[in-house]
Amino acid sequence: MSMYNPKKIESKWQKRWTKENFEVWHADDKSKKRKMYVMDMFPYPSGEGLHVGHVEGYTASDIMSRYYRMRGLNVLHPMGWDAFGLPAENYAIKKKIHPKIVVEKNVKNFTKQLRRLGFGYDWQREINTTDPEYYRWTQWIFLQLLKQGLAYEAEVPVNWCPSCKTVLANEEVINDKCDRCGTLVERKQLKQWVLKITAYAERLLEDLAVLDWPEKVKEMQKHWIGRSEGAELEFPVADSNLKIKVFTTRADTLPGATYLVLAPEHSLITTLGARIINQSSVKDYLEKAKHKSELERMAEAQTKTGVELKGITAINPYTQKEIPVWVSDYVLSSYGTGAIMSVPAHDERDFAFAKEFGLPVAQVVSEKKDQQELPELTEAYVGDGVMFNAGDLNGLPNHIAKDRIIELVGGKKRINYKLRDWIFSRQRYWGEPIPVIKCEKCGVVPVPEKDLPVLLPRVKNYQPTGEAESPLAAIKKWVNVKCPTCEGPAKRETNTMPQWAGSCWYYLRYLDISNKEEMVDKAKEKYWMPVDVYIGGVEHAVLHLLYARFWHKVLFDIGAVSTKEPFQKLVNQGLILGPDGQKMSKSRGNVVNPDEMIEKFGADSLRLYEMFMGPLEDAKPWQTDGIVGLYRFLTRIYNLVIGFKKAKEKLADSDKSVALDRLLHKTIKKVTEDIENFRFNTAISAMMILLNEMEKNKSQLSVVSCQLLVKLLAPFAPHLAQELWEQLGNETLLDNEVWPEFDEKLTEDSEVELIIQVNGRLRDKVLVSKVITQKEAEELVLEREKVKEHLGKKKPKKIIFVPGRLINIVI
RNA sequence: GCCCUCGUGGUGAAAUUGGCAGACACGCCAGCUUUAGGAGCUGGUUCCGCAAGGAGUAGAGGUUCAAAUCCUCUCGAGGGCACCA
Numbered sequence: 001m002s003m004y005n006p007k008k009i010e011s012k013w014q015k016r017w018t019k020e021n022f023e024v025w026h027a028d029d030k031s032k033k034r035k036m037y038v039m040d041m042f043p044y045p046s047g048e049g050l051h052v053g054h055v056e057g058y059t060a061s062d063i064m065s066r067y068y069r070m071r072g073l074n075v076l077h078p079m080g081w082d083a084f085g086l087p088a089e090n091y092a093i094k095k096k097i098h099p100k101i102v103v104e105k106n107v108k109n110f111t112k113q114l115r116r117l118g119f120g121y122d123w124q125r126e127i128n129t130t131d132p133e134y135y136r137w138t139q140w141i142f143l144q145l146l147k148q149g150l151a152y153e154a155e156v157p158v159n160w161c162p163s164c165k166t167v168l169a170n171e172e173v174i175n176d177k178c179d180r181c182g183t184l185v186e187r188k189q190l191k192q193w194v195l196k197i198t199a200y201a202e203r204l205l206e207d208l209a210v211l212d213w214p215e216k217v218k219e220m221q222k223h224w225i226g227r228s229e230g231a232e233l234e235f236p237v238a239d240s241n242l243k244i245k246v247f248t249t250r251a252d253t254l255p256g257a258t259y260l261v262l263a264p265e266h267s268l269i270t271t272l273g274a275r276i277i278n279q280s281s282v283k284d285y286l287e288k289a290k291h292k293s294e295l296e297r298m299a300e301a302q303t304k305t306g307v308e309l310k311g312i313t314a315i316n317p318y319t320q321k322e323i324p325v326w327v328s329d330y331v332l333s334s335y336g337t338g339a340i341m342s343v344p345a346h347d348e349r350d351f352a353f354a355k356e357f358g359l360p361v362a363q364v365v366s367e368k369k370d371q372q373e374l375p376e377l378t379e380a381y382v383g384d385g386v387m388f389n390a391g392d393l394n395g396l397p398n399h400i401a402k403d404r405i406i407e408l409v410g411g412k413k414r415i416n417y418k419l420r421d422w423i424f425s426r427q428r429y430w431g432e433p434i435p436v437i438k439c440e441k442c443g444v445v446p447v448p449e450k451d452l453p454v455l456l457p458r459v460k461n462y463q464p465t466g467e468a469e470s471p472l473a474a475i476k477k478w479v480n481v482k483c484p485t486c487e488g489p490a491k492r493e494t495n496t497m498p499q500w501a502g503s504c505w506y507y508l509r510y511l512d513i514s515n516k517e518e519m520v521d522k523a524k525e526k527y528w529m530p531v532d533v534y535i536g537g538v539e540h541a542v543l544h545l546l547y548a549r550f551w552h553k554v555l556f557d558i559g560a561v562s563t564k565e566p567f568q569k570l571v572n573q574g575l576i577l578g579p580d581g582q583k584m585s586k587s588r589g590n591v592v593n594p595d596e597m598i599e600k601f602g603a604d605s606l607r608l609y610e611m612f613m614g615p616l617e618d619a620k621p622w623q624t625d626g627i628v629g630l631y632r633f634l635t636r637i638y639n640l641v642i643g644f645k646k647a648k649e650k651l652a653d654s655d656k657s658v659a660l661d662r663l664l665h666k667t668i669k670k671v672t673e674d675i676e677n678f679r680f681n682t683a684i685s686a687m688m689i690l691l692n693e694m695e696k697n698k699s700q701l702s703v704v705s706c707q708l709l710v711k712l713l714a715p716f717a718p719h720l721a722q723e724l725w726e727q728l729g730n731e732t733l734l735d736n737e738v739w740p741e742f743d744e745k746l747t748e749d750s751e752v753e754l755i756i757q758v759n760g761r762l763r764d765k766v767l768v769s770k771v772i773t774q775k776e777a778e779e780l781v782l783e784r785e786k787v788k789e790h791l792g793k794k795k796p797k798k799i800i801f802v803p804g805r806l807i808n809i810v811i
Numbered sequence: 812g813c814c815c816u817c818g819u820g821g822u823g824a825a826a827u828u829g830g831c832a833g834a835c836a837c838g839c840c841a842g843c844u845u846u847a848g849g850a851g852c853u854g855g856u857u858c859c860g861c862a863a864g865g866a867g868u869a870g871a872g873g874u875u876c877a878a879a880u881c882c883u884c885u886c887g888a889g890g891g892c893a894c895c896a
Contacts, residue, residue, distance in 0.1 A: 219814080328894095335896080347896065418895050613824085759877095760877045800877075810877095
């Protein structure tokens, strides 16, 4: 008997499913059918090649798209390359090959790997973010942001990675380390392009409600946006008409504000400089704070530092008391007003600061109601309570006092967000040039849209300079241009865009990849958007997914797209851990190579195993032993179908088993529902159960049952399914076949096993009609030997009956 | 420190969402098959017990006729945020 030979079968079908002219996977833009847009997070084509983690997500989306195609939907399932940015560039530097060549080579390798896995992409829509015809539109979107006042240049404190030699976005800094290379970031003050994502904070938060996303991701975005409601209050500076504005969420504690603290960068320190008595020690402190490394700041998180601005006092607008003003770097210049009112009694940080410097602590909110005197606080009391030591407000619940106080002192209610604007310049070569020209006379001039794309010039030296400029600055020919407005001498912006730029809108370009007039054709956009299913890792929860939503909303506002949100449903595949249960990494030596697995077991086995491992969203350890089971499963299907084909001549087609027929319909139902709910592991186990039964009843198989099994298998193991389909005498492609329907009646058994419990414990089981009534069941059950045994002489107190399932006799 | 998620056999996991715990698979054990191949087939496999039976879903308590599932606390793992006033 011939053996299941995945290598032979898979290469046979992969040759037919050619990238160039395989029309079945090509989505039709003019179809009248219902559309289904299934998209993966596209990879950056690293030199490492495809990872088993890629295989997991990509298999899931491949199953979805093959399934929906068989359901008669017009499926769009594209693939592309996120090839700009640090990963590609760092790799190029390491290997001393130009990034462009590296990317081309890696794309070729990735393509080969994806094809070996049998993924059914619409290759006619392949995109590459480094293609000038692609990034022309990335630059175009930047110009729209500029036009809308959403892109601006500013001198801002930035995170600088000394190893990658570039500025990083807030989102790229994890625990004060560079997300890419793990180096501790430095703080620098640099002139940068910044995108005003904060203008969209409220909408980015609000619209999370309409998204069908994992709660975890929504929660992370919510926290990252960090909305907090509070008030802005003004403290007059004594002997001056200046005022210090503070932001607080606890205006109710204003009576307990015993001093103010300014951030080191606060403008008032310079404005009032002359009045400061201890100028030299203040200067010292500011200087230290400026040069403090992130490491020192982290170490100091517990013990607070600061210095008093002697000679300057402010008036607490509620108590009218004169209070001191301090400077400390625990106050952030970039949040709120850069100044706070300090209430040591009701804020942990303020408490620590007051203890450090012996400043007064005044408790004004008390947990208990009728207290005459309060014991000395050993820690800040941050809970709710009633007002105390607060004049007219005494005895009032603090949340009511809050609004009163804001009104009384003329404060303004305000909402603040933790979200910061997106620092958009990178001092690196391998990115989209920012399409801006700087003219001595005209200032910042956008490159006219007709001159796009601004091509990234080929250079010999693409290593980062380590300065505030990218390597592009060295190319005089490219940098020096005529100003588009006045024709005078001008220079190009030499910074490039961050790696996230290209992925902010790629889902739109898949819809219309060769359009030279527009980013995307309106009709096509309207037909395909939004993306129905988006599958990728959770690591992009606050990076790519937030940025892309932001750009999409801007595009919506200027009428370029028709939906509020880009990705309707998001599914996160969980990490595949190494066999040791640890995250896969080269240094641990626990990386599993998908190529090796394909070599040994075939792509179908690998696909199936990764889907069978466990729930898609869960992190789960790789076990090479486990893939053997799926290989065996496929072998058995192969043997069953081929064996059936050989025996068919001798068998009559009519001797079908009713039980098998029922199981078949149950399985169709289970697999169908499981695919739609991304429960691939249980879908596969249902097919295994079916196969076990079919093997036991070989003599009762029919062509129809074999064909149904093959169709169910098709989205999961497309090569083997197609091969067996052909072996069964079909010339068609399974992609064009219709997904099997199930007969609801056949999925329901007329008889069920009734569980018999006494006092909640399982004592017996009995096969009964599904529609048995409580009365019938009681009569039947009370006559059973086992039940009588357990009842003894006692009478049932109560009988619980769950129709078609269970009966519980309580005694 | 704060927030979120999760703890089920030797392993990956399943459990119609409050109704038979451990489906399906890996591994292991026994047997069969001249069988040297990560082969196939049959049976067994949560724990204690010869059995009847009992115990059992990290631990303790609670709600319920009934809890892996709901509630409270404790412990443990993973992830996110981290001076955001």
